[in-house]
Amino acid sequence: MKYPMKRIILMCVGLMTLWGCDSTQNDGPNQDFDRKALLENMADGLIIPAFTTLQQRTTAMEAAVRTFTENPNATNLIAAQQAWEAAYLTWQSCNAYNFGPGELPVFGTLTDNIGVFPVSTQKIENNITTQNLSFDNFDRDARGFLALDYLLFDLEGNDRVLPKFTNPTRRQYTRQVAQDIVTKVTAVRTGWDAYRTSFVANVGTDAGSSTAVLYNEFVKSFEAAKNFKVQLPAGQRAGQTAPEPTRVEAYYSGKSMVFLEAHLTAIQNIWEGKKANGQDGIGFEEYLEAVEGGKDLITQTRNQLTSVRQAKTRVPAGSLSQTIRTNLSIVQDLGVELQKQTRFYKSDMASLLGIAITFNSGDGD
């Protein structure tokens, strides 16, 4: 009985050697990818700088809103609008990071609290009428950046905005909304000082590891842009019977396309590892280069990114809701191209990288 056993072991060793050689011969990828470097670049190159800028710009926005509400005239309104636009543009580079400090206590993530649209104009007006100035509730569609979009802008122009601000409660509400944004952004920015260490140290790929959490939020952010900023207003969602142009992001300021552009760029930057200062660093692209089959996926992803960009440039930079009313098909084309992009970011990439998709995934077998 000893003989067969020995023979089997010998056979194993022999076969393994054979296949082992085979596997080292093909110019396989370098499998020693340093996930820590990826996480460090994400934290130090992208996330923390983005939140630092966001904190500065929201603070500036709050100051401008304060000036305007204390002295509501056309000049101050334009200054507040510009400060809002600058801050909200930066927000597009932050809205993917709803983990760690981005998960606020009680009322959900940072995006839930300051990035929800469409806002409920009814709730906002009702809050103003009833002088309800508390944000300790789940009425997250009555606060945040898009509440300011409604309060500071009017489709008919600034002349329609100013008269509304004779109401002192409206002034106070607007100020509080701006303040609330600053408070929450500051909490997240400060939270990253402590969280960075554990974020960078958790280098696994299992559920709950930094790479998995970042990856999942990256995909979620992409899908949010696709589903809610393009397909839903363009009427491409199942169950819709017509486009709903009023459901675009930043409907009242009419600057949806600028923000969408910034959002999609931010997502691509995470994939490329492109830092806030524009330098290329280590991102998921570099990670893919290091794994079997990754180079092919990079090519496919890049090709589709080009198609998305082409579809995007066909949509005029002006009001997206206007384009949906007048030239629906070019917006829908963008929705289709984004849909095609999904699998490259989602299943294909997670599969090659061996990243756990769900945060609390249960057992496998």
Next chain:
Amino acid sequence: MLRYYTQSCWRDWQEGFRWSHWSRSQFPIEPLVTFRVVFGALMLVSIVRFLALGWVEDHFVNTQFQFKFYGFSWVPLIPAAYLYALHGLLVLASLGIMLGAWYRLSAVIFFLGFTYTQLIDLTYYLNHYYFVSLLSLVLIFLPAHWAYSWDYRQKPVYVVPFWPVGLLRWQVAILYVFAGLAKINTDWLIHHVPLKIWLPAGDSWPVVGFLFAHPWAPAVFSWGGMLYDSLIPFFLLNRTTRWPAYVAVWVFHGAVGLLFQIGVFPIVMIGLTPIFFSADWHQRIWRRWKTFSPSLPPNSAVKVPRWVWLYLGFQLIFPWRYLLYPGNLFWTEEGYRFSWRVMLMEKAGTATFYVRDSNTGYEGIVDNGEFLRPHQEKQMAMQPDMILQYAHFLAKHYQSLGMKNPQVRAEVYVTLNGRRSQLLVDPTVDLSKLTDSWQPKTWILPAPTP
């Protein structure tokens, strides 16, 4: 010397596998007792862990849709409070099995309760859960509580027929051997995928991480895994190779436990494989009969219950049903489940569903996140039968919203073992008009070429 080895080997193999041996009426109960106690204890740990991690909530509560097993769509999902009560009952039943207290009732409750929790959620199908269901079913009919138990504390019976031990050995061996045979395929043995994908992801483990990232690791682990699974029951049965084999059990399941999120199952296998050990080993553990004389009083032949043969026959034949289906098993998954295909492929998909109102012709894209949890979406997006179930759900949902005659089609891109993703099902077919059956699914598109 050689003659001695040969004889002793034969004895071991007879004990395990020779059919004629199965009629023996007299066999020590201890192997069964070890199995009963370990199984009960591990299930206790497993159920408590499931509760502690909040998985009852995650799996079953407030979901909009539960995927069901074919033929079991009628099994209803009970409210959360009852589910918690059921898990509490399972804790008690595990204790009952372990201690041999109200053993039969405990085993019946465990089998029904545990199997119910499986039937209400196809997305969490695991071979190991199937294994647990099978074992608890079989345990109902085995006299594992005749000694070292609360039930038989007064008049323990230390001798049982051989067939219960034989049955458990066969069951465990079937799991291993089929798992090993399933690994004999080109991707696994020659291209070393999916391990080439999975192993580097485990490189962050202290001490052993570098091993997983070593360029030779995928080859070594692929071949090692196939040989381990195919052969381990035989080496465990054989007295001369038993201990090295049991060390291999620890090493193998330990490594697998580090690499993959598979919960308690490595420990389950480590705990249950001693069923292959000789009876005297178990007796030494239970400290009753210090020495076991193989010359027990002459055996009167016992008739092995017919259900045992039927059960084993089913277990041996059912995993081969995939041969009746055309196409690539890994791609179509027709006959994939209940066949011990464990951690065998890396497969993932992105499924985009389109719902069209037949009256207006208006077609829209479904946001799966609106209806499914991430885990459900992940599982559904690569398995044709779940895609079909979900399509039916969508048709019903949009009908309830007032759409007269919804058509549902799906663009499902699936990547298998790191290949480029490609369409899994015909994107033009109205899935809401199809029904699932044992028949081959003709709407599945051809698998990617190697």
